[in-house]
Amino acid sequence: MNQAALSDSDLSEMLSELRVLLMGAQLFTAFLILLPFSAGFKQIVQSEKWVFLATFLFSVLSLILFTAPAVQHRMVRPLRNRTKFKEMATRQILVGAAALSCALVLGANLVISEVFGHKLGLVVAGLIAALVVVLWWVLPWSLQKTLSSSTTMHADREE
Template sequence: MAVETPSSRKNQSRETEKERWDRNFADLLQELRVAQTGVQILFAFLLTLPFSSGFPQATNFQKDTYIVALISAAFATAMIISPVAFHRALFRQGRKPELVRYAHKMASGGLAFMLISMVSSVLLITDYVLNWKWAIPLTVITAGWFLTYWALLPFAHREWGEEEEGDEYDEGSPATSS
C-alpha cells in the first residue's frame, strides 16, 4: 500500500478527473482483492461444516447461528464480487464515476455482511467448543474488536493526512474520495 505524502498529493492534484476515477477504481479493486480472499476462505469453511462428523450433534441454536453465518458469507461474497460484474456491464461506456460509486457501496455492504458472518462463526464455534457462558462474552469481544478496527478507528481518524497549508489536493471532493 502506497503512503501518501504531500508531494504525491500535489501530483494527484494535477490528475485529470478521468485519471482520478481510474486511480480510485484501481485502489478499490486492490482493497476488494484482500476482502474477497478472506470471505471466500470463510465461506468455503462454512460450506463444508455440515459434512463434518460433529455437525449432527449441534444444537438448534448452533444450527441457526450456522445459517446466519453461511447466508451472510454468501451475501458478502456476492457484494464483494459484484463490482466485477458491474464493470463488465459498463465496460468502455465511459461510466467510471458511476462504477466507482457503486463499487464503494457494494464493498461497504460486503464488509458489513462479512462482519456478521465472522462474528456469527465465532459464536457458533465458541458455543460448540465451550458453552454459552463463554461464547457470549467472547463473541461480544470479537464483535467489538472488528468494529473498532473496521469502523471506529477509520471514522475517528478520517482527518489523518490533512493537507498542508497551500496544498491544492482536495481529498474530500467526489473525484478523489474512494
C-alpha cells in the same frame, strides 16, 4: 495528476481492497460449506444450527456483494461514468463488509460455543464484534472526519 489518472488510481485501489476482502470471504464461506458434512455437525443443538444458518447467509451475501462490482464492470464496459460506478461499487463493498463483519462474529460465536460453551462463546463474539467495529468502522470514520476537518481548516487559512 489529471482527473482520469486519479480515477484509474481509485479503481486500482478498490480492486486491491476487494482482493483482500474477497479472499477472506471465500475461505470463510468454503469452511462453512464443508461444516454440515462433518460427522459432528448433526450433534449440535438447534440454536447453534440457526447461528450457522445466519453465519452462512451473511458470508454468502458478502461474497455476492464483493463480486458484484466486477460483474457489473464487465457488463457495462466501457465505463461512461466512472464516478457513479465507483460510488455504487463502494456502497456494495461496504454493505458486503458489514455482512462479513456479522458472519465473522457469528462464526466466532459458533466455534467458541461448541468448544468451550455458550457463555464464553458470547463473550468472545462480543470482543470480536467490538474489535471489528473499532477497526473496520469507527477508526476509518474518525480518520476521515479528522482529515476532512484538517482540510477545511487548511483551506480556511489559505483564504
